[in-house]
Amino acid sequence: MSTPEDVPALETVDVSCVFQVNQGFMRGRRPLRAVNGVSLRVPRGKVVGLVGESGCGKTTLAQILLGLLRPTAGDVRYDGVSASTFGRRDVARRIQPIFQDPYSSLNPTKTIRSIVSLPLRIHRVGEPSEWDDRVMQMLDMVGLPRRVAGSYPSQLSGGQRQRVAVARALIMRPEVVICDEPTSALDVSVQSQILNLLQDLKDELGLTYLLISHNLAVVEHMADRVAVMYLGRIVEEADTETLFSNPRHPYTRALLESVLTPDPRLGVPDSHLGTVFPNPIDPPSGCTFHPRCVDCMDVCKASAPTTTVEAGNRVECHLYGGDGKSRAAA
Amino acid sequence: MSSTVLEVHNLRIEIPVAAGLLQPVRGISFGVDKGETLCIVGESGCGKSLTSLALMGLLPKAAVRSADRLEFRGRDLRGLGERQMSDIRGASMSMIFQEPMTSLNPAYTIGNQLEEAYLRHHRGKRAEARDRAIYLLEKVGISAAASRLKQYPHQLSGGLRQRVMIAMALMCGPELIIADEPTTALDVTIQAQILHLLADLQREFEMGMILITHDLGIVARVADKVAVMYAGKIVEEGPCERVFENPMHPYTQGLLRCIPVPGKTRRGEHLGSIPGLVPNLVGDIRGCMFRNRCPHAVDACLELGDTAVSLDGGHAYTCVRDVETIRASSSEPQPA
Amino acid sequence: MSQPAGTAGRLPPLSASEILDEVLEPSPFVKLRRRIFRNYSFLIGTVIILAILGVALAAPLLAPHDPYEQDLSARLHNPFWHEKKFDEEHLLGTDKVGRDYLSRLIYGSQVSLLIGFTSMLISGFIGTALGVSAGYFGGRVDMVVNFIINTRLAMPVFLVAMSAVVVFGASLTVVILVLGLFLWDRFAVVMRSITMQARDLDYVNAARALGCSTPYIIVREIFPNVLSSLTVIATVEMANAILLEAALSFLGFGVQAPTPSWGLMLNEAREYMFFSPWLLALPGACLFVLVLAINLFGDGLRDVTRDQGR
Numbered sequence: 001m002s003t004p005e006d007v008p009a010l011e012t013v014d015v016s017c018v019f020q021v022n023q024g025f026m027r028g029r030r031p032l033r034a035v036n037g038v039s040l041r042v043p044r045g046k047v048v049g050l051v052g053e054s055g056c057g058k059t060t061l062a063q064i065l066l067g068l069l070r071p072t073a074g075d076v077r078y079d080g081v082s083a084s085t086f087g088r089r090d091v092a093r094r095i096q097p098i099f100q101d102p103y104s105s106l107n108p109t110k111t112i113r114s115i116v117s118l119p120l121r122i123h124r125v126g127e128p129s130e131w132d133d134r135v136m137q138m139l140d141m142v143g144l145p146r147r148v149a150g151s152y153p154s155q156l157s158g159g160q161r162q163r164v165a166v167a168r169a170l171i172m173r174p175e176v177v178i179c180d181e182p183t184s185a186l187d188v189s190v191q192s193q194i195l196n197l198l199q200d201l202k203d204e205l206g207l208t209y210l211l212i213s214h215n216l217a218v219v220e221h222m223a224d225r226v227a228v229m230y231l232g233r234i235v236e237e238a239d240t241e242t243l244f245s246n247p248r249h250p251y252t253r254a255l256l257e258s259v260l261t262p263d264p265r266l267g268v269p270d271s272h273l274g275t276v277f278p279n280p281i282d283p284p285s286g287c288t289f290h291p292r293c294v295d296c297m298d299v300c301k302a303s304a305p306t307t308t309v310e311a312g313n314r315v316e317c318h319l320y321g322g323d324g325k326s327r328a329a330a
Numbered sequence: 331m332s333s334t335v336l337e338v339h340n341l342r343i344e345i346p347v348a349a350g351l352l353q354p355v356r357g358i359s360f361g362v363d364k365g366e367t368l369c370i371v372g373e374s375g376c377g378k379s380l381t382s383l384a385l386m387g388l389l390p391k392a393a394v395r396s397a398d399r400l401e402f403r404g405r406d407l408r409g410l411g412e413r414q415m416s417d418i419r420g421a422s423m424s425m426i427f428q429e430p431m432t433s434l435n436p437a438y439t440i441g442n443q444l445e446e447a448y449l450r451h452h453r454g455k456r457a458e459a460r461d462r463a464i465y466l467l468e469k470v471g472i473s474a475a476a477s478r479l480k481q482y483p484h485q486l487s488g489g490l491r492q493r494v495m496i497a498m499a500l501m502c503g504p505e506l507i508i509a510d511e512p513t514t515a516l517d518v519t520i521q522a523q524i525l526h527l528l529a530d531l532q533r534e535f536e537m538g539m540i541l542i543t544h545d546l547g548i549v550a551r552v553a554d555k556v557a558v559m560y561a562g563k564i565v566e567e568g569p570c571e572r573v574f575e576n577p578m579h580p581y582t583q584g585l586l587r588c589i590p591v592p593g594k595t596r597r598g599e600h601l602g603s604i605p606g607l608v609p610n611l612v613g614d615i616r617g618c619m620f621r622n623r624c625p626h627a628v629d630a631c632l633e634l635g636d637t638a639v640s641l642d643g644g645h646a647y648t649c650v651r652d653v654e655t656i657r658a659s660s661s662e663p664q665p666a
Numbered sequence: 667m668s669q670p671a672g673t674a675g676r677l678p679p680l681s682a683s684e685i686l687d688e689v690l691e692p693s694p695f696v697k698l699r700r701r702i703f704r705n706y707s708f709l710i711g712t713v714i715i716l717a718i719l720g721v722a723l724a725a726p727l728l729a730p731h732d733p734y735e736q737d738l739s740a741r742l743h744n745p746f747w748h749e750k751k752f753d754e755e756h757l758l759g760t761d762k763v764g765r766d767y768l769s770r771l772i773y774g775s776q777v778s779l780l781i782g783f784t785s786m787l788i789s790g791f792i793g794t795a796l797g798v799s800a801g802y803f804g805g806r807v808d809m810v811v812n813f814i815i816n817t818r819l820a821m822p823v824f825l826v827a828m829s830a831v832v833v834f835g836a837s838l839t840v841v842i843l844v845l846g847l848f849l850w851d852r853f854a855v856v857m858r859s860i861t862m863q864a865r866d867l868d869y870v871n872a873a874r875a876l877g878c879s880t881p882y883i884i885v886r887e888i889f890p891n892v893l894s895s896l897t898v899i900a901t902v903e904m905a906n907a908i909l910l911e912a913a914l915s916f917l918g919f920g921v922q923a924p925t926p927s928w929g930l931m932l933n934e935a936r937e938y939m940f941f942s943p944w945l946l947a948l949p950g951a952c953l954f955v956l957v958l959a960i961n962l963f964g965d966g967l968r969d970v971t972r973d974q975g976r
Contacts, residue, residue, distance in 0.1 A: 053517040066875045092877035105868035109890040119876050152694050187373040192588035192601035214518055221590035258522040260547030261591050264571045268526040268551045273519050
């Protein structure tokens with residue numbers, strides 16, 4: 001058996017999720033592979049960043065991990081144990097989400113006290129008399145004054161609402177928190193406050209994060225490892241330093257080039273990606289990235305690349321590993 | 331030189347609300363030259379979007395605009411009626427909005443909308459308009475432009491729609507483009523492409539451009555001139571490089587410290603932050619608007635808050651604190 | 667620029683640099699109260715409805731006579747604005763069999779409100795249950811509910827109501843049941859679309875991720891947010907039910923004589939339209955005022971509760 005440290009807090013093994021999409025009247029249904037064979041390990045106490053364009057399947061993957069969506073194939077494991085052995089509530093105790101939009105993630109008809117204590121009430125944790133104390137502790141922890149407990153979400157600013165969302169997610173002390181674009185709906189100055197808060201809470205409570213974002217600067221700042229997703233597959237996964245200093249997949253490189261750092265001398269980069277994001281119902285042949293790839297070879301159009309692992313970092317591209325070259329030569 | 335496209339002096343916007351007089355824009359001045367990009371940067375509620383609407387004459391009915399000077403190519407815009415304003419709008423001054431889906435009419439084809447934009451201001455043949463539409467669609471990087479004309483907005487992806495919006499804004503060869511958060515709704519890769527395209531087109535057609543955004547990264551890469559807005563006022567302005575390399579106003583400094591930069595901010599370390607909230611913009615506010623959130627605030631900020639300081643090269647900011655003191659105290663919390 | 671000291675101090679004092687957390691906005695209930703007192707149609711509607719409700723509840727105390735008591739010697743007495751054939755006993759005159767018209771009008775409000783309210787409750791329950799489940803579950807449930815809604819919409823309420831009365835006999839209960847079982851379509855359609863929007867909001871996802879059960883989510887998370895729209899439709903449907911009852915009674919398929927119903931009174935007054943027009947005008951005016959008040963109330967309620975939450 002492996003040591004507990006080796007068992008990731010969260011792991012997906014070859015998870016796929018296929019939706020049947022209506023094509024319109026009398027035209028039948030076609031499969032849409034939103035998540036297509038994703039294997040991802042989120043080690044305990046680490047932050048794993050998941051980046052990709054909208055429509056790449058990040059959010060679907062998050063819903064699968066939260067147990068809100070059942071994968072059509074593959075296995076999700078919490079602490080090495082298959083999700084199928086857990087009930088909904090057990091999953092909820094281990095893993096909690098923080099959503100992007102703090103305006104829609106809090107029920108407008110409930111007070112902050114009621115929103116933050118909802119997990120306690122649902123899971124019947126402790127005595128009802130203790131609930132209020134725990135809510136207050138949680139508000140202290142996320143840096144909200146206790147008097148907001150009686151307020152409604154509409155009375156708070158965006159940053160304060162996101163703090164409430166964090167408090168709700170953490171009051172059950174889950175092991176893993178899935179942060180789905182936690183700061184992209186917030187102002188710059190508030191974004192940094194929330195990122196700092198997430199960092200502090202992680203250190204304090206020993207949390208594990210899966211940070212889903214399209215903002216690579218944020219991911220670089222927070223994550224230990226980064227996975228890059230494209231059309232339902234993880235095309236590259238590496239530790240943050242390696243990925244940012246030596247991106248290997250052409251898509252990762254394009255993404256990194258598109259990051260606009262506040263450096264006035266650099267001008268606007270041209271990422272050389274074509275204009276069209278492919279239709280996920282009708283993905284391109286071979287490597288799904290080939291129509292937008294600057295390094296596209298013949299083999300890319302013909303066959304899908306396999307994963308090459310090197311020092312724990314993996315990439316899925318014909319440029320690397322033996323298979324592409326050998327086939328191209330043949 | 332008469333290359334100035336737009337000249338704004340002491341622009342104010344006032345909206346009567348139940349609690350009093352809301353003043354989201356409190357006397358701002360700026361100018362845009364031909365071929366120049368001015369970026370107005372600020373957080374939500376600072377008045378940057380209302381400013382753009384005020385320039386276009388598209389403010390909501392309740393809002394009252396006033397200015398000491400508001401000149402577009404030497405023509406005073408202040409007294410113009412709705413008819414005259416709509417002649418200017420779209421013809422020599424056009425706007426690109428944040429959400430392309432809501433600004434394109436879903437019931438008409440792309441071609442129809444592009445041609446209409448042209449024919450409204452030019453008495454010409456439809457074929458002429460069509461040729462220009464195809465020319466511009468190719469210019470904004472849309473392949474098979476002629477066949478795209480028959481498509482409807484919902485058939486295009488977000489990035490393509492924004493390109494169509496840009497093409498539409500260019501249909502009449504405007505001299506000023508106002509782009510309000512043109513890439514906020516788009517993915518990073520598409521964002522870079524669109525900004526690249528805008529910069530190219532602007533250079534080629536020598537247009538003035540006002541780009542409104544909250545993203546300092548975009549500002550740094552695109553702007554010639556920067557105006558940092560806070561609570562309805564411009565707190566710092568100047569050439570892009572000077573503002574970014576030598577930010578003087580505590581708010582600008584704070585903003586720049588808030589954003590993570592790969593390679594500069596270290597992982598696991600705290601980012602800078604600006605505590606507090608934007609003040610309520612109803613009624614008059616005495617002194618510096620930023621003083622309740624400012625780490626360098628002193629009593630004098632209450633009395634002399636609006637003191638403008640001009641540095642060489644058009645770099646100016648409004649702060650009463652001594653340059654050296656601020657720089658000394660602000661360099662401390664920054665990671666080396 | 668110098669301002670009077672009173673208006674200048676809107677910014678917090680300098681020392682409080684840690685004021686991350688000013689609660690600036692008043693609570694939603696305070697705002698709601700403010701809007702209520704600025705909305706005249708809501709206020710007027712509420713006052714009239716409460717007045718009519720008060721009259722209905724206190725009918726035995728207010729009515730000067732028994733509404734069923736006939737007095738053939740005092741037939742068709744004129745109301746007080748006429749000089750002749752008016753006696754102080756009957757302020758609003760008497761009908762063709764000498765019943766006190768004022769008393770009948772007062773008792774008639776009971777019938778109208780009772781029918782309007784109970785059939786609204788029944789139809790509201792059916793429509794909300796169907797609409798919310800269709801909106802929340804979607805897919806097949808939605809398809810089935812849509813089919814039921816379409817089936818219901820294809821049936822002419824009036825004809826079905828009349829045939830039901832023919833089959834089961836006319837009575838108050840039958841009228842209430844028929845109206846209640848037929849007027850739920852708007853509830854279902856509106857609730858379905860609102861629930862669909864609410865279902866995709868993140869707070870519902872958050873509740874699901876917490877392991878809340880589906881009934882809990884529907885009842886505790888979604889329902890409070892659709893409540894205001896529900897009340898607005900409820901008022902419209904109540905007004906609708908009251909008018910339908912009057913129409914059915916007028917045609918003789920609703921409440922049966924001698925029950926004092928405004929619609930039935932209209933029916934009985936038909937033949938005297940030209941000689942004693944007030945026999946028609948008075949119950950008509952009552953109906954008009956009640957339905958107007960309910961609609962004012964509903965309209966005002968919609969304005970008052972609009973953009974609540976954000």
